[in-house]
Amino acid sequence: MRKVIFLVVAISFLIADDDGGFFDLFERKKGVEPIKNELYSNECGSCHFAYQPGLLPKRSWRKMMQPQELEDHFGDDAWLPEDIRLEVERILLEKSADTSSYKRSKKIMASIRESEAPLRISRTRYLDRKHDEIPKRLVVQEEVKSFSHCAKCHTEAEKGIYDDDDVDIPNYGRWDD
Amino acid sequence: MRNIVQIVTALVLLAFPLLANEKEIEEQILNPPASFTENDLHQYLGFGAVATGILAGTLYRPNSGTDYETHEKMANLATALAVGAVGTGLYSHLDDLNVDFGWRDPDNQHIFLGGLGALLMAYSIAEAPDGGHADAGMAGVGLMAISIKLTW
Numbered sequence: 001m002r003k004v005i006f007l008v009v010a011i012s013f014l015i016a017d018d019d020g021g022f023f024d025l026f027e028r029k030k031g032v033e034p035i036k037n038e039l040y041s042n043e044c045g046s047c048h049f050a051y052q053p054g055l056l057p058k059r060s061w062r063k064m065m066q067p068q069e070l071e072d073h074f075g076d077d078a079w080l081p082e083d084i085r086l087e088v089e090r091i092l093l094e095k096s097a098d099t100s101s102y103k104r105s106k107k108i109m110a111s112i113r114e115s116e117a118p119l120r121i122s123r124t125r126y127l128d129r130k131h132d133e134i135p136k137r138l139v140v141q142e143e144v145k146s147f148s149h150c151a152k153c154h155t156e157a158e159k160g161i162y163d164d165d166d167v168d169i170p171n172y173g174r175w176d177d
Numbered sequence: 178m179r180n181i182v183q184i185v186t187a188l189v190l191l192a193f194p195l196l197a198n199e200k201e202i203e204e205q206i207l208n209p210p211a212s213f214t215e216n217d218l219h220q221y222l223g224f225g226a227v228a229t230g231i232l233a234g235t236l237y238r239p240n241s242g243t244d245y246e247t248h249e250k251m252a253n254l255a256t257a258l259a260v261g262a263v264g265t266g267l268y269s270h271l272d273d274l275n276v277d278f279g280w281r282d283p284d285n286q287h288i289f290l291g292g293l294g295a296l297l298m299a300y301s302i303a304e305a306p307d308g309g310h311a312d313a314g315m316a317g318v319g320l321m322a323i324s325i326k327l328t329w
């Protein structure tokens with residue numbers, strides 16, 4: 001009897017965290033939730049890799065998606081027509097890091113303060129620390145340019161997987177630490 | 178038999194350039210996919226600890242004929258795997274412990290619960306066969322399982 005109670009408690013613990021019922025139990029949620037949305041990839045994936053919404057909290061996306069912010073988006077003009085802007089913002093808010101049960105989203109959330117609304121994913125404390133051993137020349141080189149270009153090094157980034165086992169830096173190769 | 182193996186091997190070798198294009202082959206040679214990594218080792222040790230832990234706990238019924246010796250061996254193995262999981266975790270993932278990120282950080286939860294689980298399992302085999310060791314063992318295996326799920 002004791003064992004049965006124990007098993008029930010253990011299993012409910014495992015499921016408690018998730019939203020999609022029993023099969024979620026086996027689904028891997030180690031990365032960030034992948035995004036498959038044509039509008040989003042077209043509008044936000046042309047200059048750089050289309051970042052998953054789960055890489056920043058709502059407050060960051062809201063700030064970034066303000067019309068005047070988009071006009072000066074890291075020095076570029078990323079202006080969008082109002083209807084598209086609202087739709088993209090909706091997509092971002094729906095799957096933002098603060099609503100996600102994926103591990104890397106939670107890690108990013110845990111590493112930023114409530115009062116902060118960072119616009120750079122690559123400068124959050126979590127990623128700053130993760131990336132601090134990488135020599136600068138490998139980042140600024142022509143084939144990568146900056147930490148903003150996640151997919152240049154993270155071969156599975158499109159799938160939301162950022163595992164250090166899947167890193168392959170141009171002109172360097174696999175990362176062993 | 179040996180002829181067949183040779184023929185198949187030859188065919189595979191011949192077909193290789195057709196199956197993979199030149200760029201892919203070059204890629205494979207320059208950057209072989211990560212094979213068995215430290216992360217994998219850590220993962221399998223953790224799984225192994227939970228699996229053998231569950232077996233140790235469930236196969237044994239005090240009066241049902243399963244012998245105590247098997248139960249004991251399995252519990253020892255489970256604990257050894259758990260200690261191995263904690264050891265490899267500390268060795269290759271210590272940078273994921275960020276005390277200042279607090280309890281919200283899933284890796285902090287994983288490290289705390291996994292470590293506590295292994296301690297409880299070690300306590301359980303140290304106390305065995307006395308009463309009470311079963312509770313510690315079950316709690317230990319349970320915490321390990323939860324810990325794995327948290328960063329799965």
